[in-house]
Amino acid sequence: MVHLNRIILAVTLTLFTVVSLKAQVPKGGKEISTNLFGLFFEDINYAADGGLYAELVQNRSFEYNPTEQSDWNPFSFWEYISPGFSYGRISVETKAPVHANNPHYMVLEVEHVGHEAKFSGISGVGIKNSGFDGIVVRNGEQYNFSMFAQQLSENPMELLVSLEDAKGEVLASKTIKTNSGDWKKYTAVLNAEASCDSAFLVVLARSNGALAMDMISLFPDKTFKNRANGMRADLAQVLADMKPKFVRFPGGCLVHGDGLGNMYRWKNTIGPLEQRIEQRNIWGYHQSAGLGYFEYFQFCEDIGAKPVPIVPAAVSCQNSGGTWRIGGTGQKALPENEMDEYIQEVLDLIEWANGSVTSVWGGKRAAAGHPEPFNLEYVGIGNEDKITPEFEERFNLIYKAVKEKYPEINVIGTVGPFLEGEDFEKGWEIADQLKLEMVDEHYYTQPEWFLGNQQRYDSYKRNATKVYLGEYASWGNKMWNAIAEAAYMTALERNGDVVAMASYAPLLAKQNFTQWTTDMIFFNNTNICLTPNYHVQKMFMSNQGDFYFDxxxxxxxxxxxxxxxxxxxxxxxxxxxxxxxxxxxxxxxxxxxxxxxxxxxxxxxxxxxxxxxxxxxxxxxxxxxxxxxxxxxxxxxxxxxxxxxxxxxxxxxx
The missing domain is CATH 2.60.40.1180 (Golgi alpha-mannosidase II)
Incomplete structure (x- = not known):
């Protein structure tokens, strides 16, 4: 009884403390959004593959092709090697892949392995990968290698897996022996004994025979939070340091894609890596889908941010088909007879994120290693779309289906790509008609505009659809730009009862691989540059409040x-x-x-x-x-x- 009384007393004191804390909020304050400042992530400027996603091998599954870049093919970033007077051949095949979603694989045939005694080095037949502008290796660090292989000849094959510098000096190595005529995953841990910023991964067959290979992968052991298939630790950490309230993903124009076949479909990005569907990136390169929806949600959880996934509104980007320069419209809409299936896809996302382990899609989340729900609260439908009749019809169908089944989910609409104009007005009309919880405004403009328009949201209706300022930035990364943005952000706080969320964009840009010149963080394989804009964003994100005082x-x-x-x-x-x-x-x-x-x-x-x-x-x-x-x-x-x-x-x- 004494023990029970202590528990009751402790609970009472806890409740009293919470109530007292709220009661102590000074008079005159206005409640504002508790999720005001967060991050926008889009795979632009090599932000994912070769960036935040820690995979070190480029074109690991031999799926590169000329529709991405004219000189790309399944052999891109791989080099055939045959040291020690060895000889054989390589080819890319599609007859019997690991999985139908990953159709290409490499076949290595070894006719003769030379003799090491006749030269200085190692003999064999194989391939080597140059990574994303080189592979960074650090002395004393571990690197996790994996690959799928299938013996095509009767005898087992010996493979030497190594990290080498440009001169062929071995930095780390391990030997693997195949033992199956079926596709099988092989792994090895490589312990680096020297450092190099531009190393190669080498897979060298040391015995005669034939072998099929796919999903050749290398990860640093030290990823962010030590996650398998994880994030590059230093890049992820500077994002975590900002303490964002939310993370929006996967974009951006990446969401609605370059044509209907290029729309981002979340189901293609979950499950075993070898079963995910890779595709062309709207920004002119490749998406491996290794950084997929599970990894996005897991990252949000790891940094204490709410996930904000954006799904297509069943239409493609209005700039599809190269219409950027002529102001297009290349927008295409999913046929009406495909809408029921697509709407179910959006509903399945919510079940996957929040459903119990006994549900179909909640069970898939649990099977991936996360039985607890992700507690999804927001879903964005569409991204700065052209507000056509086709868009409006499909948006309405998706919105009504979501609200009917999941009324607790906050749906974010879109009002086009600009801060004013026809799409902006039509988007807001839809929001008013449906009484949407929130709409997604986007604008990029000069710093002078941000200084001169600090009253933009002062006149917005206070008890109507909220604003998510999903993409914004002034043109440039100088101190002048950052200060203009800081001034505007104080106005966002003042209007935090109307502006529910805001995120600067784009987030990441890799040196020599940028499609968008103004970005928050620049990086290469070894270094990170935090812009003045980053520092402003971090200062606001790390210092948010829930009441505003005039x-x-x-x-x-x-x-x-x-x-x-x-x-x-x-x-x-x-x-x-x-x-x-x-x-x-x-x-x-x-x-x-x-x-x-x-x-x-x-x-x-x-x-x-x-x-x-x-x-x-x-x-x-x-x-x-x-x-x-x-x-x-x-x-x-x-x-x-x-x-x-x-x-x-x-x-x-x-």
Missing amino acids: NVVEVAQNDTTLAASCVYDSQSGDIILKMVNAGNSAKTMKINLARFKNMIPKAKLTLLKADPEAENALENPESVVPELSDFTVQKKFDYKVPTMSFSLIRIKAN
Whole structure:
């Protein structure tokens, strides 16, 4: 009985603490979205394969083809080798693949293995892969190799798997022996004994015979959170460090694709890797689907962000068929007789994410290693589509089916690719008619626009469809761009009762492989460049609140170079001030914290300040970085905001 009384007392105190905390929110605050700032991910600029997805082998399943790039074929990024006066041949076949969804595989025939004594090196017949602009190998690290192989000759075959530098020096190696006439997966762990930024993976047959090979893969053992088939650890970590409230995926224009056959179909991206369907990327390269829906959802969970998947609205991109330059419309719509099946595909996604292990699709999620639901709350239907009658008809069908079966799911609509115009107006008309929970606005424009339009959402209806600003950025990655975006983001906080979510785009861009010049993070195989835009986004994401307070920071009226906001985090009791100066001289802002009780005077100041033309680069990634320092606050004080700067003061309470 005493034990039970203690439990009751503990629960009562816990409930009292929660209620008391809410009761202590100062008067005058406006509740705002708790999911305001998050991440947008699209496989553009080699963001997935060769980027965030940690696979080190390019064209691992021999599915590259000329429709992606004119000089690509199933042999691309593979080289035939026959050291030691060995000889044989290779071919790509489709007769009996590992799986019908992965039709191409390599056949290696070895007629003669030379003698090592006659030369300096190793003899055999095989292939080597150059990876994505080289394979990075680090001394002392482990690399997990796997492949599917099928003996086509009677005798087992000995394979030497190695990592080598450009001179042929072996950095790590393991021997594998085949033992089956059926397709079988073989694995090995390679322990690197030297470092190299441009290594090759070599698979060398050391005995005569014939062998079929597919899904030749190499992963660093140290992926993010040590996930199998995981993310590149350093890139994933800088995203996790931002503390985003959500992650939108898989795009972007990637979602509705270049023609109906190129639409992103989520079911093609789950299950065993060898059974996933690879396809051409709308941005002109290849999607292995190794980074698929399971991996996206798992990543969201790993970093504490809500998943926001976007599915096609049963129409393709209006720029399909190369109509970018002429303003097309290359939009195609799924035939009406295919809509029932497609609608079920969208419903199955929700069941896959949230269903019990006893449901069909929830069972598939559980079989992949995640019996617990992913707790999906949002589904976007469409992406900056041309609002045609065909689009509207199909959107309505999908929306009504989702709401009928899953009324708790928040559906995000689309209002086209621009901040105004015909599609924007038609999209909002649909939202009003259906009383949509949220619509997805997109716009890219000059930094001056962001400074001059801080009142954009002030006049939006307060109790109607919310806004998800799914893609936005000013054109450029200089300090000037980042500061203009920071000023606009304070306005998003002020309108956090209307703007429910916002995400800068695009997120990632690989050096020498970019289709979009303005991006948040640039990287190559070894280095990462965090732009000034990244630092602004991180400062906002890591310092979000759930209440907004007017008249805490006094800003000079009609001066569009200045902006400020004050938010309150009711969970921590912290007060967060954000002050932006895009002008060419320091400006003073008056701060009045009298309404907040029990403040601790010792606060933290994060200051991002630089010349307007300053920018970071891979060669010099720290030209613009925020500085953290102690700062003492009072109930009322003046703060001099430096020129071209963003100041963030976080104040704790007892």
